[in-house]
Amino acid sequence: MSTATGTSSPPGAQPSREPARKPSTMAQALNRALRDALADDPDVHVFGEDVGTLGGVFRVTDGLAAEFGADRCTDTPLAEAGILGTAVGMAMYGMRPVVEMQFDAFAYPGFEQLVSHISRMRNRTRGALPMPLTVRIPYGGGIGGVEHHSDSSEAYYMATPGLHVVTPATVADAYGLLRKSIASDDPVVFLEPKRLYWGKDDWSPERPAEVPEIGRAVVRRPGSSATLITYGPSLPVCMEAAEAAARDEGLELEVVDLRSLVPFDEDTVVASVRRTGRAVVVHESTGFAGPGAEIAARVTERCFHHLEAPVLRVAGFDIPYPPPMLERHHLPDVDRVLDAVARLQWESEWRSGEESGGLGSLGGGVR
Amino acid sequence: MSTATGTSSPPGAQPSREPARKPSTMAQALNRALRDALADDPDVHVFGEDVGTLGGVFRVTDGLAAEFGADRCTDTPLAEAGILGTAVGMAMYGMRPVVEMQFDAFAYPGFEQLVSHISRMRNRTRGALPMPLTVRIPYGGGIGGVEHHSDSSEAYYMATPGLHVVTPATVADAYGLLRKSIASDDPVVFLEPKRLYWGKDDWSPERPAEVPEIGRAVVRRPGSSATLITYGPSLPVCMEAAEAAARDEGLELEVVDLRSLVPFDEDTVVASVRRTGRAVVVHESTGFAGPGAEIAARVTERCFHHLEAPVLRVAGFDIPYPPPMLERHHLPDVDRVLDAVARLQWESEWRSGEESGGLGSLGGGVR
C-alpha cells in the first residue's frame, strides 16, 4: 500500500493487498496534483508554453485550462526567461505560480532569473518577498529524444543555494511531492523523469497518498549487503538490480530513493550506509561534478569508519547526451550497477597501510 | 624562478634568485597575454562589454583597442547571450574569439549558449565545427562587491561536458594559462579570481613564463602531513595556512594548485594524497554540490586505502553570497583551513569495525 511513510510501491513491485485501485500513470498523477492545487488555492496559477489549450506536450496540464479558465492555466509567449521572470513578479504579489519548462535544456534561457532572482529574492529581502513558486522541468533521457531533449540538469540546481530540488520516482510520490512543492513557501525545481511519465502504478486519484515534508528520503527496499542511493529515473534500474543481485548473488541491496536532492536527507542515507558499510550512487546525469559527487563525498565524510570500500558512482558518461540510437550505451543500466556492486571489495577487508590502492588498477575508469 | 613545470612563485612566496623582474599584477599579466595573442594570431578577436575604449572594468583589456583597432577589440551591445552567441558564429568561421563576461553573475544570461552550443558544437558536428573560444569570467568574492558581483560559478561549468575550466592563482599562470586557453581548440571557461587581480609578483612581460598544457596541477608547497587541494582565490589562503601549520603545529602541509578543474589532473592529486594519507579541499564556492564534492569523491575513490581520515572540505557556506560587510564571515580563511586539518584524525589510526563514526558528532556541521 502506498502510504505517507514511504512504502508506496515502485514500478514493478508487488501489487498491494488494498482494495483494488485503478492503474494510473505518473503523468496522470501530476495532472491530478495540479488540478487539486488549483482547486484548493486561488493563488495557484499554472503557466508556460503549450500548457493551456494543448495540455502540455506531455499532457500533464491536460484539461486544466478548460476547468479553471485561461487566467489560471495560461499559454505564454515562447520565452523561458520571460516565464520565470513574470513568475517572480506574480510571486511578489502573493501568488503561487507553477510554471512548466517544456524540456530540461529549454530551461537554460531562464537560468539567470532562476539563479539571480528566484533563489535569492527571499534572502535579499530578509524574508519579505518569499518565492513560493514551482518550476516543473521534465528531465532525463531514455525516450529517444533528439538533442536538447534528454538533459539531466539537476547538478546546476543543486549548486544554487536557495532552491529546493525535488524529483519523484513513483506515481504516488509524483502526486504527493508536487502538492508539497506547490504548497512550499520556497522555490522548488520539480524535476519530472520523462521516461517514468507513462509508468503505471496502482494509485487512487480519489484517495491520493500524502508524502512527508520535502526533504525526506525513503528506503524502497531494505537490505544489509550494500546501499544503492538513487532518485527519479534510476530508481527502477536500482530496484531491478537489487532483485538480480538477490537472485543471482545472494546479496541483499538496500535501495534508498532520495526524492529530494535539496534538502538532502543525510540522516536516512547515513543510517543506511553505516548499516551496510558499502554504497553505490546511481544516476543518469553525467558523473563528473554531478549529483553523485556531493552524495558520495558527504556520505563518505559521515560514514568513513563504517565503509568497507569507497562509495562508488554509476552515472552517465561525461559527454553531451547521445543521439537516440546511442543513448542505451550511455544510460546506467542494471549491468553497470551490478558491476559497481561487484567492485565493492567483497573479498578482502581493508588493511591499514596497504601499499597499492585497490582501485588504482582501474585508472581513469573510475567514474 | 617561474618555470613551465610548476614552480612559479605563489603570492607571498620567496623571491627568486633570477635577475630582478618588475613586480607585475595578475591583471597586467592577463593584459599582456591578450596582447601577445592578438599580435601572434590574426584570428584572435577580443570583445565584450566595455572592453574597448575603457579597457574593461578591471582594465584587463587596457590599450588593446588602441593598439589593434576596434575590429580586433570590440565594445559590444549589452547582452551576454548575444556576446556568446556571436562568438559561436565567429568560431564557426574559423576565428578564435576571446570574450569577457563583466562579472560572474552576468554570465548567466548566456548560459544557454554556453551549455547548448559552445560545449556541444564540436560533438554535434563530429569535429567539423570546433569551438576554439575563450570565455573570460572574473569570479569570486573578497572585493567588497555588492550582490551579483562575487559569485563562484565554477560548479556550473564543471558539470557541463565539453567545456574546459581553467583558473590561475599566480601572476605567471595567469599569463601562461590564458595563452594556452586561447590557443586551445576547445572552449575554455577562464575564471579570473577577482581578488588576486591586483596581487603582485615578480614576473617579466619580456620573458613570460610558459606553463604546461591545460590540465596539469602543480604542487605549490611540498609536505608530508596532509594535502590541501585548492585553486584560484583560495591558494594564498592555503599557503598561509601551511606556513602557520608548520610554524605552530609542526605539520608539513602539501599544497596542490589545480589550475584547471576540467580536465582534472587526477594523477598529481592522487599521488599527493596517497603520500600524505590526509586531504582537505579548499574553495570559496558554496560547498553543497560545489567543486570540492567532485574532488573529494574522486580522490576518495582513488585513494581509499591510503586515507587516515575522510577527505574534508572547507568551502563557502551554502548561502547566496553575502553583502560586503558580511563576506568575511563566509569566505574560507586560514582558521577554517586549520580547523579542518585539525579534524583529520591525527590522534587515532583507523580501526576496522569501529562502532560510531568519528564525524558523527559533528552532525550537520560537515560541509
Place this chain on the structure above:
Amino acid sequence: MTVLEQSGAYHLAPPPAWRPRRDPAPLMPDGEPFRLLGTEAELEGALLRELYGQLVRGRRFNEQATALTKQGRLAVYPSSTGQEAAEVAAALALREQDWLFPSYRDTLAAVARGLDPVAVLSLLRGDWHSGYDPRSTRVAPLSTPLATQLPHAVGLAHAARLKGDDVVALAMVGDGGTSEGDFHEALNFAAVWQAPVVFLVQNNGFAISVPLAKQTAAPSLAHKAVGYGMPGRLVDGNDAAAMHHVLTDAVERARAGEGPCLVEAVTYRLEAHTNADDATRYREAAEVESWREHDPVALMERELRSRGLLDDDGVREAGEAAERMAGDLRERMHQEPELAPMDLFDHVFARRTPQLQGQAEQLRAELAAAEAEHTGTAGGSGSTGHRTDDQGSRK
C-alpha cells in the same frame, strides 16, 4: 471573458483575405523628444514648484551619496546626477497603490517616493542586499542584473489585474539594458497580456563606457515599442514637467486597461558611471559641459523664475531643505550599521535545512571564540580549534 482575451493582437487569416491589423501609426514616437519647459504650454504652478523642490533635494542627495563613498560609508554609488528629472517624475507619477521597479541607479526614485534614504542605500552601503520592505513600500529591490526587473514588473502588474486590484507597475531601465533579452521578453509579455506596466528607459547616453551608437542602430529606443504593439513615447528626460506629464499619462492609460507603454527619456549622466569609474577615458569634457547647460534643476529654476513662481528666497529655502535632508543622511550614515551575521542563514529558506543549521552553529562558535579571545577570556565553549591571535581578529 478572461482578462487575457486580447483586443488588438493580430489574428492570422489566410491570404488572400489579409485582415486589417493593428495600425502601427499611433504606436510611433514623435520625431522629437516631447518638451514642456520653455514652451507656451499651460502648466500647474504647484506641480512645478513641487518638482523643483524634489529636483533640488535629488541633486543634493546624489552629491551627498557620492561624498559618502569617499568617506568609506558606501561601497559604491551610481549617481543619477543630471537625471533627477526622470527619477523624480517616475516617483511622482505613481499613486500609492502602484509599484516602482528601480534599477541600481534609481536610488533617487525610491527616495523621492518617500522611502527612508538609509534603508534604500543598504545595497550600496553593503550591510544587506536590500534594506526596505518591498511589500509595504511597493518598491521592488534595486535591481543589479540589467533588465531582469522588467519581467518582474510585468508579472506583478498582471497578478494584480487578475486579482482585480487597481495597481500599475512602473519599471526603470537604462539604454544599455534595452539590449538584453529580458527587455524584449518583458515588453512582449506585457503587450500580449495587456498588463498595466509602464517601461521607462533612461537613455543617458552611455552604458558605462559604451555610447548609444554602439548599443543600437534604432531611430530611437522608443521605436522599439512598435515591434511589441505598444505605444512608444520620446521625452526630454531633463524636462521634469514633460517627464511628469508623459509618465502620468502612461500610468493612467495603463490603469484604464489600455495596456503597457514604453517611454524613452533622453537625458545624460553627468557624473561617471559610479564613483569607481573614470569617465575621462571614454568621453570628452566638452560633451559633458554642453549637457550641463541643459541641467534639469537649472531648467526648472529658470522656468519657475520666468513664470514668476520662484525668487531668490524660494531658491534659498529649497536649498536649505535639501541641506537638512543631506545633513540628516550624513549623520545617520556615519553610524555603524547593526550587522547580524546569523542573518546569513535565516533567509535562505523559510526554515534552515539541517545542513544550514550546522553551518550556522559553526559560525556562531567561531564568533564566540573570536569574541572570547578579543575580550581576553579563555576560549569560549564551541571553539573550533586552532586559532592564532591575528587570525582570530579577522573574524
Place this chain on the structure above:
Amino acid sequence: MTVLEQSGAYHLAPPPAWRPRRDPAPLMPDGEPFRLLGTEAELEGALLRELYGQLVRGRRFNEQATALTKQGRLAVYPSSTGQEAAEVAAALALREQDWLFPSYRDTLAAVARGLDPVAVLSLLRGDWHSGYDPRSTRVAPLSTPLATQLPHAVGLAHAARLKGDDVVALAMVGDGGTSEGDFHEALNFAAVWQAPVVFLVQNNGFAISVPLAKQTAAPSLAHKAVGYGMPGRLVDGNDAAAMHHVLTDAVERARAGEGPCLVEAVTYRLEAHTNADDATRYREAAEVESWREHDPVALMERELRSRGLLDDDGVREAGEAAERMAGDLRERMHQEPELAPMDLFDHVFARRTPQLQGQAEQLRAELAAAEAEHTGTAGGSGSTGHRTDDQGSRK
C-alpha cells in the same frame, strides 16, 4: 576606418540641439504582404519553373519523411508542408559562398540547397546530432533550441566581413522563436555591426499549439525591425516568386554592405507540429482547409499554367522526378545506419581527457563482452563482471 564604424546609428546630442536621427519610414513594412503570383508583374519563366520543380520535390520530401516516422525510420519529423515556398526560396536566394542557418523545421531548405537528404535527416533519424559538414556545405546544423542560431549567423557574417570575404548569412526562425531573448539580441548585434545577415521569420500561425495572437500584439512581426534600425519586409510566404524576390533582394542588399534585414513570411503549417503532435486539439479543420486553397504548390502550378509555362506533361514530369527522389530516399533510409558508439567519446574535446579515455575503455569492454556472449564465445577479455543473459543483450 574600421568595418564597425557606423552610418545610420543615432548619436546622442544634447537637447535642445536634437540631431536628425535615422528616418524610420524606410524601415516600415508595407501594410499587406508582398505578392507576385496572380499579379501583372513581369516574372522570369525559367525561375518560376525551377521554383515549381523544387516545390513539388519539397512537398514530396515532406510526405516521404512523415511516412518514414510511421515506419520507425525517423525518431520525429517536423514537416514544412504548406511552407515549401519559404523553404525553397531561402535556399535559392543564396549564392554558393553564403551560409544558411536553419531551424529544426528547415530540413527542406537544406535539401533544396543541394545537401544529401539522408545526411540532413541524421538529427531526426537519431544516429547523430548532425549528419553533414557545415563548413563544406555552408549550412549550419539544424538548430533545436529556438532562436539560438540567430546570433551564430550574425557572428559568422560579421567574421566573414572582418576577413573581407563576400559572405551573406540567412537565418531562419519561427513566429514563436521571435519571442525569445536571443532573437532580440541577434537582431540588435546585426544592426549595430551592420552585419550581412538576413533574418527570415516563417510565421506559420502557430508555435506548437500557441497561435500568433498569444505570441505577439505587434502589427506584424516585420514591424519588429524598426526597433533595431533595419528594414522589415512582409511577404506572402506561400508565394514562391514573391519570397524569392524579397529574399534575393535582402541578400544582395546585405552583400552590398547595406546591413541586415528582417523578412516575415506569412504562411501556414498545414500538418501537425510534428508527427507526434495532435493539431486537432488546438485548431479547427476549417482553418486548415482555408489555407489549403492558398497552397504554395498549387499557387505556382496555377500561375505557370495561366502563363502557358506548364501543361499536364510538365506536371507529370515534375511529379515523377519527385517520386524518384522519394524512392531513393526511402530505400536509403531503410538501411540501418552505421552506428559508432565510440564516437560518443571522440568529439567531446579535441583529445580525450584521461577520464573520457577510461570511460571509453569501459564501454569498449562492455560491448566486447556483449558481443562475445551474443556470438556464444566465452566472455571476452575486459568483461566488466556480472552480466545476466537478457541484460547483456540490451547493450
